[in-house]
Amino acid sequence: MKRILLFILTNVLVVTVLGIVASLLGVNRYLTANGLNLGALLGFALVMGFGGAIISLLISKPMAKWTSGVRVISQPQNADEAWIVETVRKLADKAQIGMPEVGIFDGDPNAFATGAFKNSSLVAVSTGLLQGMTHEEIEAVLGHEIAHVANGDMVTMTLIQGVMNTFVVFLSRVIGYAVDSFLRKGDDRNSGPGMGYYISTIVLDIVLGFAASMVVAWFSRQREFRADAGAAQLMGRKQPMVNALARLGGLHTAELPKSVAAFGIAGGIGQLFSTHPPIEARIAALQNAR
Numbered sequence: 001m002k003r004i005l006l007f008i009l010t011n012v013l014v015v016t017v018l019g020i021v022a023s024l025l026g027v028n029r030y031l032t033a034n035g036l037n038l039g040a041l042l043g044f045a046l047v048m049g050f051g052g053a054i055i056s057l058l059i060s061k062p063m064a065k066w067t068s069g070v071r072v073i074s075q076p077q078n079a080d081e082a083w084i085v086e087t088v089r090k091l092a093d094k095a096q097i098g099m100p101e102v103g104i105f106d107g108d109p110n111a112f113a114t115g116a117f118k119n120s121s122l123v124a125v126s127t128g129l130l131q132g133m134t135h136e137e138i139e140a141v142l143g144h145e146i147a148h149v150a151n152g153d154m155v156t157m158t159l160i161q162g163v164m165n166t167f168v169v170f171l172s173r174v175i176g177y178a179v180d181s182f183l184r185k186g187d188d189r190n191s192g193p194g195m196g197y198y199i200s201t202i203v204l205d206i207v208l209g210f211a212a213s214m215v216v217a218w219f220s221r222q223r224e225f226r227a228d229a230g231a232a233q234l235m236g237r238k239q240p241m242v243n244a245l246a247r248l249g250g251l252h253t254a255e256l257p258k259s260v261a262a263f264g265i266a267g268g269i270g271q272l273f274s275t276h277p278p279i280e281a282r283i284a285a286l287q288n289a290r
Helices: 002-024 027-032 038-058 060-068 078-097 127-132 134-150 153-183 197-237 239-249 277-290
Strands: 103-106 111-114 120-124
Touching: 027 153, 038 060, 038 120, 038 153, 060 111, 060 120, 078 134, 078 197, 103 127, 103 239, 111 134, 120 127, 120 134, 127 134, 134 197, 134 239, 153 197, 197 239, 197 277, 239 277
Parallel strands: 103 120
Antiparallel strands: 111 120
């Protein structure tokens, strides 16, 4: 549950911080000084909404390296590292994307892919996954992550998050203006928005941000099925991916940091905020695929 909450907090916190900065710079006063300017507010919401999502995307790779303690394999130090790098290279060539950076991080079984662009991504696997799986299963997991990159999932998730953030920023300020107007009946509106507006918008940015994250998590779960199918296609058969998922289902999976949790391999808890479908559902989808 912790890794899911951290993922949700990424965009919520970025948008909230941008909202506070905008308030300090007086942007909200401009939007509401003489009544709510819906056109200007919509433009502001678009900048804020997509700005937060794009910032999260652009910093995703360095943040992943830092928060997970990823050691990038610039020069393989042993046969296992050489095999991992070569396997990623082979899968990337099949998927027709640029060679990603390859890394290893300490922890229980998991893996992730991240990065703003298809041809400059990062694929990382944990020491626990390397120790607990066969080479064929590890290759399937790597294929799953390469499929995320090839499908452009990082960018797609950013666009979806941007749309959701825009709605959050727009609605929170419309509702905040209504609350402030109710609390300040009879006051001179030329003085600009009051504390009711500022407090309401900050609270609503957080509350609506969590609601929007449910929608984003739903899209994320659908994307996981595509990545599983992509791994099967890259390997030429689906059984290795089925085996890898089955093994993950019986292992204690690692918690990923907020910047990469949505692109991990491990199954979620099947609740509203889960970024992954249940392992059983993913296996069934693969087995039923033609």
